[in-house]
Amino acid sequence: MPAQLHVVFGVSNLGSTSDTSTHGFLSMIRKLQLTKVHHPVELTYDGDGLRIEGDFNAAKRGKPSYTCFCIPLPPPKRADPLLLPIQNTNILRVCYNERLKMVEIHALIPMQHDKEDSLLELYKFMYSLSDNNEEEAKQFCKDLMHDVYKDMKPEKRLKVIVNPAGGQGKAKDIFEFGVKPVFEAANCEMDIQYTEHQGHALQIAKDLDINRYDAIVTVSGDGIIHEVINGFLQRPDARQAIKNVPLGLIPGGTSNSLSICLLDYVRGYDPVYSALQVIKGQNLALDLCSVTYADHRYFSFLSQNHGITAYADLATEHLRWMGDTRNIIGLMQQIFARQSYPVEVALQIEESNKERIKSKYRDALVHPVRPPLNELDGPVVDTIPPLSEPVPEDWTVINDDLVFFLTSKVPSVARDMLTHPCALPNDGLIDALFVRGHPSIAKQMEIFKKIEHGQHIDSPLVEYYKVKAFRFTPKAPAGKKAYTVIDGENAPNQPFQVQVHSRLGCVLSLYPTFKNSNI
Template identity: 35%
Template sequence: MSSDAPGPSAPHDSSLIVDKAVTLTLGSDSLLIADNRTSRQQNRGCCGLCKSRKKTNTTQTISLYNILDAEVNPSNLVITFAEHSSSDIVTISVLHYPISEKEKPAIEAWVNKLLVQAYGTAQRRRRIKVLVNPFGGKGTAASLYQTYAAPIFAAARCQVDVQKTEYRGHAIEIAEQLDIDAYDAIVCCSGDGLPYEVFNGLGKRSNGREALAKVAVALLPCGSGNGMTWNCLGTGSVSIAALGLVKGQSAPLDLVSITQGDTRTLSFLSQSFGIVAESDLGTDHVRWMGAQRFTYGFLVRLLKRTIWPCDLHIKVEIDDKQAIKDHYATFAAREVDPKADKLRLKAAEQSPALPELQYGTVQSELPSDWEPVPGETMGNFYAGNMAIMSKDTNFFPASLPDDGLMDIVTIDGTVSRTTSLKMMNEISTGGFFDMPDVTIRKATAFRLVPHEKEGYISIDGEQVPFEALQAEIHRGLGTTLFKTAGLYEADGPK
């Protein structure tokens, strides 16, 4: 967000004078306020009994991204915006300017232009179903929402319906029974577990494909990892994320079908087996540590055991790192068709049920063109549908929201502990992708069969049965809210 606003002579500006001496200049990305009103100041030469008038010249620049609302009431122009009170918190500020009756038509036209530019293609006054998980993370989701998010939604005039989840799986039931014509988005105040439930609740409906296309699923970061918020909005701040959801672009998101036995579930974030799954699911007892629990779990398991044998077959689409980088660059440079989302919704309404599984289930015959990957010494299998798994862990830098491909990382468990520690450090620096011991593939499906009887498999951070699983991706099946439509807020591969 730029803090530089062009002057009144810029070709796309529109200026308005209110209260005789305040000029509001609407630029391409900001609102410039020049206030030349006179103020009364005490005249010290009159023993405090006299006051003099002094003309002051002050300017203020407000990013259009931060403009939440503007209106003309009977006597004032009111502009509401989000303002940084610290580097990671925004709060509500309001400007009031007196106006006369004869000024109203011109001011109302200016206000309309301000809001059009402030929101762009984002939907104004979204209808939001807010789900609060009072048990997730450190158990502070309800207070975080009320303190930091609720004021932002109210200032933007969003229609909000808040409901607390009462037990594991409750969000599945809520989403399955939701009136999808009454809401534009379901916002989860939690970690990544609640969006996982919501996607699956929408998917369980008879019109699952339509529901997933019509209702965006988003996250306010109130849990441990908060991967969805870091990817889609680029922040771990509840208030900044709330602003991002108000201004966010509704856009498609790939979802992955997971089959185990006769069950089919949907995944939006990741699937892991090996040390990452163990570090995630094996650290529930130290959730008080927040995101640091993953690092703790990784180090503890690295000292104990690093091999989790399995059978693995992958439907590989790209397996060369340079080709993966080229694919990312080409996709990131594309122009997003503004009509594409309406066409996707129309297609979903015409064929509302979930798409059929192209490769069957984990119990089906294994396709002959799937590549076998040696798994006897598997140390880490990690499939990502998003780039960032938690703060500073851009594990899948080449991941894209809707390219119809999942990114799969495999690492042999026989690499030295020194190399493993270096890998962990290189994730935050961006060097992880190019390390020779890291194998990366873009794929459309995989099947993984554990050799042992006990262990952990994580889907979007949630534990699932430790048994064979098969996954296949569905391009653009889900919907979420992005700060930048079509891209994650993560650095791509170098």
């Protein structure tokens, strides 16, 4: 059967109105007739997705299961991957194979069509032409690729950094078996490098030829992301490096906070969906924070933490094999000991009213935008007073015992811990959260019980602010162990200050903001 290309003009409605003269638009519906083992197959593309009809054996074969007597059972029936059209976002590559004279389609298909956060599975479909009608097929593929990569660069050149120790040693397999096949299906060019020691990713980013790559992809937890950001910001062309080579994230560590904030608790841990985000994601500007100690300065993209929450992170390092559960164990130890830590905190507060904070957050989600990266040139310079000088008079100074002090640029600092539900990627502010005094065990338990859904911020014991900068001075007495954690890593338990630098960083994201916390 010859391949035939049909173009049909149709009206597609926008919204619920039937007034197509006002709310409609003309869209080209393209059709291509192909064959699969002498059976006719029709491809239909309507601008939003690709429907494949006539391929009745597209489903992958499931793996057989066995009874307790090792008797093989028939493999479970797999859902038809072509039940629904393949959406533009999920189409990786459509091309004409000159050697085989076939049309190739590489796509990621939801495993469960009826589940919004379904994981994805990589498929490759191949269909034959007849009578050498190649030009129609080539034009169909060209038109479709133009649409599915509109405003995006196909076949990206990727610098991939894999931390082989990440995720309890699983990061390498995550990349090789989950991510690399997806990048190959999208015909991405990969330059893969494995980290060999702490600080290696920082040096890679610092020395990177930024004109050779379209993105730098980390297969790791949050630690390698921290290194890459700081490597870029140590360059003389730091701002240009960040603009030229955005971050792509593949969750491959025990902590993947930024990934779950961009996607969600399910897909944020899925290497396949995250690979799709690298391929089809667009630049999302991120605020970064300068962290200044008396003798050094660096940048943070995630959080700054002191008190029982810092203890739960660092004092449980020996339990890292337990994943996020170790944080819960550490918290329980501190809560039942009713620990608190004396500190002095000076805050440059932008907003202190919780209801106004929540209202502005909801407004930002209703009207999401992708603001451009910071257009400033030259070094990234702090505008707040040096650590050796007093803070301005209009800053709020707190001298008290705090149960914990936790500031963050992301909503979730760990799985099922929606600590800062109103955090936004590029509002120029960092969300500060803390509890003063010595609350009872029951009251502390009530706070942490609500933290999974972000409802803890409604507690009168919880203080929640939007701030531009802060200075933190720990005052733990001699002999009392206290921890400070910045971006999940041990930091000096000494005075430091933080300033937000608006839209300084850049990450590839499928969405224009963090996932909705539903606060």
